[in-house]
Amino acid sequence: MIRVVLPTHLRTLARIDGEVQLDVEGPATLRAVLDALEACYPMLRGTIRDHVTQRRRAFVRFFACAQDLSHVSPEALLPDAVAIGTEPLLIVGAMAGG
C-alpha cells in the first residue's frame, strides 16, 4: 500500500479527505502510482501530468523522504519507504504565489 498526499485543490476536486492509499501492482514507480491514482480518481487526469504526453505539469512537484523526485524518470523505483507505505509520496503545487 502506497500513501499519496495531494495538494488542497486536487483533494477538493477529487473529494478526498486526508491522504490517499493505493494498491499498486508491480514495481512501485512514479508512473505506476500515478496510473493507479488516476484510475481511482479520473477527475485528476490532466491535473498532474499532461493527458497526451504524460509529462509532469510544469508547476507540479514530487517529493518523498526529503528528496525532490520531480526530475527522476517516471520508470525509476520510488524509495523503499514509499513503496512499503512508511513514508508518503507528496504531490505539491510549486511555490509560485498566486
Place this chain on the structure above:
Amino acid sequence: MNTVRVLVGTRKGAFVLTSDAKRARWNISGPYFGGWEIYHLKGSPADPQRLYASQSSGWFGQQIQRSNDGGQTWEPVGNKFVYDGVPGTHQWYDGTPHPWEFKRVWHLEPSLTDPDTIYAGVEDAALFHSTDGGQTWQEFPELRGAQGHLWQPGAGGMCLHTVVLDPSHPERIFIAISAAGTFRTDDAGKTWRPMNRGLRSEGIPNPHAEVGHCVHRIAMHPSRPHVLFMQKHWDVMRSSNAGESWHEVSGNLPTDFGFPIEVHAHEPDTIYVVPITSDSEHYPPEGKLWVYRSRTGGNEWEALTQGLPQRDCYVNVLRDAMAVDALDPCGLYFGTTGGQVYGSADAGDSWAPIVRDLPPVLSVEVQTLP
C-alpha cells in the same frame, strides 16, 4: 414571479447572485471552486438548471464542471482538449512561427436546443464541442485552416473568446479570436470563412488584412441574427449582413477602445459598451466609470453614469463581463477587475453595486428564470 440568476466568474472562484424580478435585493453564494480561475460559466437555454463552468489553474490545468441543479452542486466532467492532428504554428508576438499549445477554456456556449451539446472556445485559439454533456470534446480543426498560420496572440493570449449561435440557422456559428478576427461557418463547423471585411487595424502589416484583427467581442440580438455588433481593440463596428462586411459606428464615444458589447433584450438597436481609455491604459477615461448606450444601433451614444463611480475609478470591464436579463424593463449587469458587480434594473438608466469586493471579475452571465 420571475427570478434572475447572475453567474459570475472571477480569478478566485465563481459566485451566483440571485434576486426576484425587482432586482433590488440580492442573495450572494460562493465562492464555488475557490482558488481556481473561473473564466466563464453559463446556463443551457434548453435547460436552465444545467450549468457549465470553465475552471482552470496555472498549476493543475483545465477542468470543466457541470451542474444539473442550477449551481447548487457540481461535478467535474471531461477536461481532455486535444487538437485534431498536428496543429502546426501560428504567429508569435514578434511574427515568428510558434507551436499551438492548449492553455485554457475562455468561453462556454451551450446549444440553444440541447443541454448536452456545448461549444468551448479555447486558448490557443480553437473551437471544441461536446455532445455528451461535456464528458468528451472534439475540435473543429477546419477553423485553424482559415489562415491559422497568420493568427497571433493579443495581450491576453491567443484566445477564441466569443461564440455566437444563430437561432434562425442552426448550422451557422460566429466566433471571434484575438488577434485573428471574426469567422463564420454555415455548415456546423465543416468549413469556416474569415468575416473581417471593413475592419481596419493599426499594428498589423496590412491594416485591412483578411485576418489578424484583434476583435474583442461580438454580439447579436436573437430576433435579428444578420445584424452583428463588434467591440474591436479600437473601433465599435456593425455588420448588417451576417458579418460579410462591417462599418464603424463609434460615433461620439469618448474613446472607442473597450472590451464588452451587449444588446438590449427587447430592443435590437439598443447596444451598450464600456469605453476604456486606451490599449495601454485599461481603465475608464478621467477615472469615471461610464456605460455608453446607443438606441440607434451605434453612432449616437449617451453616457449612463447614475450610480456609477464618477471619480478615482481605474478598473476595467473584461470582454465577457457584461450581460442582460430578459425582464421588462431589461436588466443589465457588469463586473469589474476591481471585484464589483453592478446591476441596472432600468436598461442602464441607473446603477447600483450588487456586490463590491469579489476577486477580479472575468465573466458575467444572466439567466432569467420563470
